[in-house]
Amino acid sequence: MLCFTLKRATVAALSALTLSAGAITQAETLRSADIHPNDYPTVQAVRYMGELIKKRTDGRIEVKIYSGGALGSEGDSIEQVKLGALAMTRVSSAAMHNICQTTRVPSLPFLFRSKDHLHKVLDSDIGDEILKSCEDAGFVGLAWYDSGARSMYSGEKPIKTKDDVRGMKIRVQQSDLSVAMIEALGGNATPMPMGEVYTALKTGLVDAAENNYPSYESAHHYEVAKYYSLTEHTMTPEMLLFSKRQWDKLSDADRDIIRKAALESVPYMRKLWSERENTSRAVVVKAGSEIIEPDKASFQAAMAPVYERYVTTPEMKDLVSRIQAVK
Numbered sequence: 001m002l003c004f005t006l007k008r009a010t011v012a013a014l015s016a017l018t019l020s021a022g023a024i025t026q027a028e029t030l031r032s033a034d035i036h037p038n039d040y041p042t043v044q045a046v047r048y049m050g051e052l053i054k055k056r057t058d059g060r061i062e063v064k065i066y067s068g069g070a071l072g073s074e075g076d077s078i079e080q081v082k083l084g085a086l087a088m089t090r091v092s093s094a095a096m097h098n099i100c101q102t103t104r105v106p107s108l109p110f111l112f113r114s115k116d117h118l119h120k121v122l123d124s125d126i127g128d129e130i131l132k133s134c135e136d137a138g139f140v141g142l143a144w145y146d147s148g149a150r151s152m153y154s155g156e157k158p159i160k161t162k163d164d165v166r167g168m169k170i171r172v173q174q175s176d177l178s179v180a181m182i183e184a185l186g187g188n189a190t191p192m193p194m195g196e197v198y199t200a201l202k203t204g205l206v207d208a209a210e211n212n213y214p215s216y217e218s219a220h221h222y223e224v225a226k227y228y229s230l231t232e233h234t235m236t237p238e239m240l241l242f243s244k245r246q247w248d249k250l251s252d253a254d255r256d257i258i259r260k261a262a263l264e265s266v267p268y269m270r271k272l273w274s275e276r277e278n279t280s281r282a283v284v285v286k287a288g289s290e291i292i293e294p295d296k297a298s299f300q301a302a303m304a305p306v307y308e309r310y311v312t313t314p315e316m317k318d319l320v321s322r323i324q325a326v327k
Helices: 004-021 041-056 074-083 100-107 115-120 123-132 176-184 194-204 213-219 253-286 297-301 304-310 314-325
Strands: 028-033 061-066 088-092 139-146 149-153 168-172 188-193 210-211 227-234 238-243 290-294
Touching: 004 115, 028 041, 028 074, 041 061, 041 088, 041 139, 041 253, 061 253, 074 088, 074 139, 088 188, 100 115, 100 123, 100 213, 100 253, 100 314, 139 253, 139 304, 168 176, 168 194, 176 188, 176 213, 176 304, 194 210, 213 253, 238 253
Parallel strands: 028 061, 028 088, 168 188, 168 210, 227 290
Antiparallel strands: 088 238, 139 238, 149 210, 149 227
């Protein structure tokens, strides 16, 4: 509680300092937040982006990254970016579901057939369209990062079929869509910030959680949930967001430099991500985690109500159709 309070205080102090400073000057540090540790692929990718920006502005603009949740949860970071207290944040697109409705589409369960399919979609006009749709909410979408496939993991019993989920308390991201997905499987969804999941698993507050290999490993969840079931139910991508308030104060030239640097960081991040997935899997297997190949068909068959509930507008239905049509 004390740690959380201190983080809140840090965020508030940063907000006051940045807002009082006004526009980004010609010698400025862009502050960026991430809940993941310093060596995580998303953090390294933003650091690489910052190096490009610094070089191309002759040192006028630098990027300072607050990693490891130093400025609070993803929700905290989103709030500060909207206010202009932070320049950037890297968040899961799930954290934007209730702010920017179209971000729900790439989080739909079993929407993407493969990593290649995901990349083709995000690198196309479809990906650009979803990023741009967040501008009215106060965010400039710069790029998409990988987040791998999310799978379920548990401590007391392995998850092999949809029926195994029934009655289980499962931690999900703070997203209505994530909640609906677990409920469709008969589970009890428990939304909570990432930083609280380890203790929740250890104490039995939740029976299971769901995430990718690197998060399962880096957050040490494998220590308290040894059964990792490859449901691969979603490939919810990450978003790199810039504050619209700060963006509007930048020159066209600096905007161009920042946007290009963000896009150039994408293939760098994907390479790091692929390497990290392999490393993380090896770490958890060595530590004793059991990797389970579940009956994916039983999970996928239960998802129709989720689509009916959340793909509600003509725009979203069109996006789903266009994504499914990408070869």
